Amino acid sequence: MVSPPRPKMPGLNSLRAFESAARHESFADAAIELSVTPGAIAQQVKSLEIWTGKKLFKRHSQGVELTALGVGTLSDFTTAFDALGEAVIKLRANAVPQEIRIAALPSIAQLWLSPKLPEVRAAMPDIIISLTALEKRPIMMREPFDLAVFYNERPIPEKTIAVGDDWIFPVCSPEIAVNLNRPEDLLDQVLLHDTAWSGDWKNWFYRFLPDQKLHVTGPAFSLYSLAVEEAKNSAGILMGHSTLIGEQLASGALVAPFDHKLDIKRSLTIEIAGHGVNTSVLQNIIEMLLLE
Amino acid sequence: MVSPPRPKMPGLNSLRAFESAARHESFADAAIELSVTPGAIAQQVKSLEIWTGKKLFKRHSQGVELTALGVGTLSDFTTAFDALGEAVIKLRANAVPQEIRIAALPSIAQLWLSPKLPEVRAAMPDIIISLTALEKRPIMMREPFDLAVFYNERPIPEKTIAVGDDWIFPVCSPEIAVNLNRPEDLLDQVLLHDTAWSGDWKNWFYRFLPDQKLHVTGPAFSLYSLAVEEAKNSAGILMGHSTLIGEQLASGALVAPFDHKLDIKRSLTIEIAGHGVNTSVLQNIIEMLLLE
């Protein structure tokens, strides 16, 4: 009566953990990708190694390295999980075609996308547009988004649509601007920082005031939009990103006291999911976002 | 500091349960394939339906039917899980190349394969040959076997190698055979049955003694090899399978009292895994198995 035992296959989760760890060559990065702790990755990988009977990684104190065996199968697993991810995303897109999911960098979501969405929603009242702010660009094959709006270094990858190049230049409230005539006037001012883009001031100074030692002492904000608000409140000078502060410059809430603009060689881009669902709706949304 | 929550993807196990259930159009069959209870499948499918927000199956009292949404994505999932299965099997084959895993029907394993293996092992002393008896043919893309020896209806599928056609005819020990001259002499004899092949006697009688009512009263065995042993011990008449009792006929332990043989339109076949590892070793093994 007992049916013969079939040889067990390894758990699917251990395969996913291996694939992620192998792709990043890092348990820590895989842990971030899968939203678990590195210890969980280590355990899953170990269980797969026990199943195969061979080590998949060489452990070093500073990281891991794939063994020959691991190298040989990584691409198979990546292909398989890509296919699986696409199947899931396509399923979701087909199941809820009236919902469009957009992923964007928090700053882009708040400063660029959010102001444009009301118009898009008004034009497409039966479409639900959801917006998720992510610090890191999602892998469109693996995560359930229809559009992703992020920065890309130029030249931008294929399959992405350029929205505009990103230039940086100091901006501030009109009240403060009256005291600023030359870049040197910045030296005794409060310089507002975004924690994620702490290099902005350094880069700009390096380009336009190369002889000046920079004081990185200003207040730091974890969200660029907070820094924008503070700048509007005359709390200091902000390094403005051309792609993000268009609204504020247009309304006059912020002004650019100088003409010194630095191209940071990246563009705001829109990436479209490859699931092939809702293509025309997505095209319409993109067109509306690109206007003006 | 808190990283923004990414939208959760459904659990991998629910995807596998859905794929299996959809492929079989049956929760019960999926449960067998995945070695769980049907309730487990139902729960996994439900959790996927909750994630997608739509029903994937229409439930009927006699079974399930895929919805349009389910139909549309089944092939994507099947493709993905096939790729994943192949990746795992290839990994295993590469990790332990000195081991060859053979799956076979229990009767084939014991009566056909097992007698031939010592010679194969002697010829390849550094290869470990493991043999697993399975009631059902494994899906070679999903389960870790290198060779599968099973019956196939003729015409046999591509990619399988025919070993020999299966004919059935009564066999018994020489002592019993002296009393058997014509098929009619079987009527008052003990007829041994294999539970899995209970139709054998019926088919043979239908062909050669169509006018006789058949008594299906003989002892039943869950393993054909047990029935063979009993037949050798003169416990009764066995319906012999040409592909399985060659040894016994050759040694004289069993004899065929009549010339009445029925072709049951199937062949013993060997299927080779598609992972492409160890191809030449596998070819050698198959050649040895096909000898004589």
Added chain:
DNA sequence: TACTTAGGTGTAGAAAAACTAGGGGTATAT
């Protein structure tokens, strides 16, 4: 040389996921 940092390991306990068991229900087959 000693400290710090980055990244991996191992274990125990906790949390989450998955499974089984068992009681229902509804069609189809006998």
Added chain:
DNA sequence: ATATACCCCTAGTTTTTCTACACCTAAGTA
């Protein structure tokens, strides 16, 4: 009418997976 085959649901249990540390090692830094 009764049995059978399937699916559903819920409760409780088992298994898996994860976290939380404490520990280890190598490389960079003071």
